[in-house]
Amino acid sequence: MASLPKLLQQLIEDSSGSGAPLEAGALTVDLEAARQAFDQMLAVPWIKQTVNLKGLLDLLIVSRRHIKSPEILLILLTCPLLQEDSNVMNGALRLAVVIGDLSEKTLTTLRSFWSSLSASILIRHIMVFKNALGFMLKNGLLETHDPGVRLLLEALKLLYKANKVGKSYKVPLSTFYVEEISSTLQLHVDVNLWLTFSKQEDNEQTPAIFCRYPFVFPLVCKVAVFNILACVMKEAHHVVHGMGFPWPQNFLGDALDSPVPVFQLTLRRTHLVEDTFRHLAAADHSVFKRELVVQFVDDRKIMNVNKKDFFLHVFDKLMDPESEMFMYNESRTLAWFPPKLKVEEKRYFLFGVLCGLALYNHNIIHLPFPLALFKKLLRVKTSLEDMREFEPVLAESWRCILEDYSPDEVEALETTFTVSWGDEEAELDPDEPGKLVTGSNRKEFVAACVNHAFNKSVERVFELFRRGFFKVCNMDVVEFFQSEELQTVMVGQENYDWEVFKENTLYEGDYHAGHPTIITFWQVFENLSAENKRKFLLFLTGCDRIPFLGMDVVRMTVAVLPDATEIHLPESLTCHFLLLLPMYKRYPVERTMETRLLQAINHNRGFWKD
The missing domain is CATH 1.25.40 (Serine Threonine Protein Phosphatase 5, Tetratricopeptide repeat)
Structure with missing residues (x-):
């Protein structure tokens, strides 16, 4: 051999x-x-x-x-x-x-x-x-x-x-x-090279630029690149001149002309959505790229608001069916854009701006949409699998027509090229009304159904949403992400690991891991239902989902709530992941601790606290 x-x-x-x-x-x-x-x-x-x-x-x-x-x-x-x-x-x-x-x-x-x-x-x-x-x-x-x-x-x-x-x-x-x-890799250097050579093709003289090959970036690097560019835009007149980077003027736009690098929203709590949309509609689009500052005004008193609380409450209201902005699947768990609008068209542009602002300012939001939303933002074609996520029963019926039925069985159904979607009956082939589905055209039929649901029926309104989103976020950088990655970064994930959460907790002042109050707290916490644990996370951080990096970055600090009396509940500072836990004689009793904790996590707090 x-x-x-x-x-x-x-x-x-x-x-x-x-x-x-x-x-x-x-x-x-x-x-x-x-x-x-x-x-x-x-x-x-x-x-x-x-x-x-x-x-x-x-x-x-x-x-x-x-x-x-x-x-x-x-x-x-x-x-x-x-x-x-x-x-x-x-x-x-x-x-x-x-x-x-x-x-x-x-x-x-x-x-x-x-x-x-x-x-x-x-x-x-x-x-x-x-x-x-x-x-x-x-x-x-x-x-x-x-x-x-x-x-x-x-x-x-x-x-x-x-x-x-x-x-x-x-x-x-x-x-x-x-x-x-x-x-x-020094990402800020690579980003600088990427922008500097943005209009030049690779040749023997140009350096190797990793940003031109974003598929090799782990998700944490893609987010870092996005944040580097967002930081430059927010603090352009400081960062650009202070660090001496030759950022292209066409990338910075109007950022260098702004003497005040903030975009301020002053809102009434009772008119949260209306005031937010009014501010966004009146603003020059260039200010969306500035640092966001949110203020709450009530009875002539003005207070700064944690952005997490702002995004939490504004998206809760927008995604409520009462807003009438979206249609919902049969299980009422996922939303989509309606083919027939009940609100002004421009609201979808402003909704896109708001979603872009959340990502741009590093905030996880309540956005219960299927993966199809993030695919379309990245210009990825939707498929029957996306319908399986949104309406599994409907998707399964189409799959059966496509894969399981014989040509005779398909024809026996006497199905026409129509689809019922968003309370409307749509003709999928206007040139041939009443056209029957057959064994030879069933692929065409299923493709047309999916296309109508995710594309054709919402073409105008989705384009408004997409345009609003990219008024804030740079398209070239957003397209670094895969659809699933963009979804995870924007809405967080649900891979809760409460043991890691406990292990990473820090203690201040008189509290330590062996303190009787702390021991009782963890005994109570471990016995909470999954729903109440998520409520506690919301109470602590302003969000009931965890960041894309996982539970390891959710690091709670527990300190003594000063001057606490028998009637005080635990409090939190969401911007610091700080739990302020009262310490008094009867508090270590488990039943008392559980009662106080449940009262706290179900009580209005943060932006909504009086």
Whole structure:
């Protein structure tokens, strides 16, 4: 049997021969069998020692401009030697150089090959380039003007595009996240480069800019980039000149002309939504990018309001069915834009502005919409899966028509190209009223139903919402996020871990973990229902959901409520996650503690407190 090096060398020579290139998609090697063969052969020490990987890659480099079929690249990327630290740099960099020199036709073939691979093999190929980037970051080897960095990023970009097959992804998008970016890359520098070279295409002189490859950013980095840019906009006249960054004028807009970097809302508690919308409608759109300040005025007294409390209450009112702004699914758990409006059109533009302000000012909001909302914001096509989330019964009936019924059974239903949506009956094919659904046009029918619900019926109103949202947030940065990520950042998550919450709690003054009052508090808290624990979180932080980073960032501090008497309830300062717990003789009794705590979390507080 030929040795492994000789086999690989022969493959390299064959791939650069004069034969005609393979058609795209015509993969003729069994990479799963190759993987198994590699694993078995390299498990034998003497075979592994005879493999001169550097020599093989050097041979490939020399012949790279003559490669007709990229199958040799797929075989080499499957080799586990490229996963080892000793080969991760030279191996990945050499292969990235080869890929960078392929003709457009051969690159198209390579991408097609990658799209046809199994998830396990595709992940192995992704890891070769991803590990190389991570290695460079960890070891301080990253030079932005090193062409190798861009070549590694370009190879990952090609794999990223190949990963999408139809409407789905073969491997999770998180597979591409280079976690080392979070701790090693100077994001503010990369953002500066991204903006500076925003109108210039990549060439040999331009540095490698990670913001041009946002798919490698973990979510925490995407949020950091968003926040860096928001910070620049809010404090433009201080940050830009103080830090000396040459931010493009077209990005800053009117920010530099503003002597007061705040956008102030002065509201009446009794007219919260009306006053908010009136202020937003009257404001120049450029002020939306300033720091938001909210004030409450009542009986000529003015007080500053915690923005969390403001967003909590204004969205509670807007999402209440009584606002008549939205339609709801059958279970009344999710909202959507109605095809027939009951309020003024401009309200949806202002609602979009308000959602943008919440994200821009780092506030989680009550936004009970399906994932379809965030897909549409990012210009991602909606599907039957989105309808399954919003109206599962309706979606299942469409799925049955699409997949389960025979053509005769479909025709026996005598269903026409119409859909009942938002209390309206809509004709899906106006050119042919009464058109029947058949076995041959059922895909067209289901697609038309989904399109009507999420797109056609709300085209005008959603565009107003989207335009309002992007009056605040920069579209180029928002599009760093995947739909699920944007949803998580805006509305938070529900992965509660109350043990982590307890472990991260800090104590001030006379309180400590072993204090009788604290011991009693945790005994009571652990026995609360899931709903009451969420209410406590709302009482403490101003939101009953947790940030995208998880429970670990919700760090409560417990201190003594000064001058407390027998009638005092626990209090909180939501902006500091501070719980002020009375300490007096009878308080450690569990029943008393439970009564006081439940009274507190069900009592109006914060912005709503008198």
